[in-house]
Amino acid sequence: MTAKILQETSLRYFLEVVRCGSIAEASVKLNVASSAISRQIAHLESNLNVLLFERKTRGMKPTSAGEILAAYALKLQLDSERVYNEINALKGLDKGNIKISCSTGFSLDFLPTVIAKFQNDYSGIQVLLHADSGKNVIQQLKDGVADIGVTFNHVPQSDISVLHRLNAPIYLIVPPQHELAERKSVSLPILSTIRLALPPKGIVLRDVFDVRCSHQGGVIEPIFNSNAMSAILSYVLSGGATLSTELVLKSYLNRGILKAVPLKDNILNNALSIEVCKLSGRILPDASRVFLEYLYDALTADDSTITEQS
Template sequence: MNHLRFLRYVDEVARVGSIRQAAERLHVAPSAVNRRIQDLEEELGTPIFERLPRGMRLTAAGELFVSYIRSRNAELDSVRSQIEELKGRRRGTVRIVASQALAPAYMPGAVASFRRAHPLVAFEVIIGDHLQALEALRAFDVDLALVFNLPPEADLETIAHFDQPLVALMHHSHPLAGRPQLYLRDCADYPVVLPDRDIGGRQLLERFMMRSSVKLRPMVESNSFEFLRGCLYYQHAISFQIAIGAVTDGGALVTRQIEDRHFPRGKLVLASLRHRQLPVIAHAFAQHIQQTLGPQEA
């Protein structure tokens, strides 16, 4: 299947915008990459790249051609997966994009438990927000997305969604950790550390506070959940996280439900690209996710 290898040259140049960088990633000579691109352009009768002083950029024809390459590769992955299934072996690579909240605990556990039953399966996991998830699905970089509050789109197929409450996260020695009931106004008396405004949980909290008299003024904002957890060890700080991402660091941290009426909840959405036939192994992992996360929201 040498022709597929040559198509990969085009895809890699499109991704990195450089023949030299693509050649390094592909472990081939830059001249070989350039020659194959020229051969394809001659066969198609039109340029697929603009040659710029600092790299390569797809032409309109090139955009169409790369879309064809990626969809064809996705179909080939599906066929390969079905062939392995016929042989009685579940193998291949599951490619998934997941929310940052799932990175510390849920995704490693789900991957490990799936691989115990299917040890020949490999994983490529991208951590990103809903915008990165949409981009990765549409570029055929991943088979599945498991992302918090992924918005509905015409080209997306929602496989399942799971209710996720927003909870307070704090050190076990925090004065509020032992309270029988906790309200948002109680948290306002302590330093608050929050995810930045691009994070779904922060957006839920902001929308709730717009309707509430309670205002939280964060002393720290960050796009790193790991950093925010570290802040909870100092100055009686409090953070907020969706329940599945509220990692307690072996009991050092505790989660608390907020009792305010209508305190926000969101959805963890499992999705794929509509009308795309998933590889057998990706479909099996989607089923595994549904089993590990329990009944989906009605």
């Protein structure tokens, strides 16, 4: 066991359950899926090798170990708020702009939500979000057009720094009424029997999927192709299906509008990673550095594993 398991997200969820007395109520307060909170608490208990709660019919009560951790978590939260306020007072972020370039999928739901939350606290900061292919996202960083890039895994380049990276398993995304919505997992051959919508060839997710299918000796052709994620989303909401990472459609999944069904394929479960990038050696403006904290918090909110790099 190491102190690294006491991550901010896990402790924040844990502390809210202590305050609320139940995961369901904490889910409402945090606006986070109950399953994500349960995973974080289970992760803490597993790594600390101790029960943190007594599970009761009408709620959850912290054990002695839980009370010790709750006291630590509260102190950490208060210290963090103090440091944040002190730094924020020095920054005085009431003007400025942030230029973000992202792979198209992130512009549909995830990044606009993060930006709105950021601007609730920094209403004077203007944000420019440009959606493009992963290749063009990297080029925009090199050209100085973008401060921050958010994309799926790209070919490593010496002049691009990956600030944060997390694994992004690929799921089958369907509406709740879909015939496969209640499956625990689905194998690739099943995808050839449904109304599958995918982005065009040349998009990382599509290319990874096509290569995997070819390695298994087959080709699965979608019956609907579009380079607009919004069009694919509308198609899925009308009864179709697509492949995506959970983060791209996070709020739709949390609200139960869509369901994510795991693929029974370890290769595709580990084929994609989400990367936050910048131009190597570039010192980001204060506004961009503060925004990154909001972005990292959103990226780790559903128990994703983050790896920091220099």
